[in-house]
Amino acid sequence: ETGVTQSPTHLIKTRGQQVTLRCSSQSGHNTVSWYQQALGQGPQFIFQYYREEENGRGNFPPRFSGLQFPNYSSELNVNALELDDSALYLCASNRGGEGYGYTFGSGTRLTVV
Amino acid sequence: RKEVEQDPGPFNVPEGATVAFNCTYSNSASQSFFWYRQDCRKEPKLLMSVYSSGNEDGRFTAQLNRASQYISLLIRDSKLSDSATYLCVVSLNSGNTPLVFGKGTRLSVIA
Numbered sequence: 001e002t003g004v005t006q007s008p009t010h011l012i013k014t015r016g017q018q019v020t021l022r023c024s025s026q027s028g029h030n031t032v033s034w035y036q037q038a039l040g041q042g043p044q045f046i047f048q049y050y051r052e053e054e055n056g057r058g059n060f061p062p063r064f065s066g067l068q069f070p071n072y073s074s075e076l077n078v079n080a081l082e083l084d085d086s087a088l089y090l091c092a093s094n095r096g097g098e099g100y101g102y103t104f105g106s107g108t109r110l111t112v113v
Numbered sequence: 114r115k116e117v118e119q120d121p122g123p124f125n126v127p128e129g130a131t132v133a134f135n136c137t138y139s140n141s142a143s144q145s146f147f148w149y150r151q152d153c154r155k156e157p158k159l160l161m162s163v164y165s166s167g168n169e170d171g172r173f174t175a176q177l178n179r180a181s182q183y184i185s186l187l188i189r190d191s192k193l194s195d196s197a198t199y200l201c202v203v204s205l206n207s208g209n210t211p212l213v214f215g216k217g218t219r220l221s222v223i224a
Contacts, residue, residue: 033211042117042200042214043157056211090156092212102212104156 004105012111018079021108023091025072032074037088086112117215125221130191136184136201145204150197191222
């Protein structure tokens with residue numbers, strides 16, 4: 001059973017709206033990463049947080065933003081939703097310094113209509 | 114050129130068959146290599162790390178060729194439960210660097 005939980009599991013939004021996705025990491029995991037997986041594609045790195053600071057970002061526009069909280073939970077915010085934002089959003093955490101130790105949550109499936 | 118490229122698939126094989134997946138990566142600075150398995154509508158799960166010396170875990174064998182920037186996964190005696198998408202993944206190092214995923218190769222094992 002995964003130690004990373006995400007909410008909600010499914011979400012339907014309208015183009016132009018804003019959405020917040022949440023992730024609760026495993027205790028002691030101070031690094032959290034977010035990935036976007038479009039249908040038929042591999043996950044794409046959005047950004048990463050380490051001790052509440054963003055320390056890496058993929059090729060995503062600024063309307064994708066995030067936060068990490070002291071209790072190891074985190075949020076992914078997406079503004080001005082577009083149809084192409086429809087995807088599975090995955091949160092992954094690790095203790096830091098252990099790249100092979102990523103644990104993925106089961107994801108949030110976002111549909112933009 | 115994509116950072117990680119995999120066989121397009123899908124692979125449809127009978128039970129008991131041996132199947133091999135290939136993967137190439139473009140960034141020669143990559144240091145960590147993995148195979149992940151993803152079941153339909155589920156999250157990716159680590160299948161195995163890949164080491165330069167090659168490594169085996171039961172029916173699964175992974176190989177890495179750094180000179181060719183090539184990674185492989187061999188599954189022997191395929192089971193119905195092996196049906197999934199297999200993702201080739203690389204990372205710059207074993208620290209806090211993001212994972213770079215291939216598109217994945219879908220495997221269907223048929224009775």
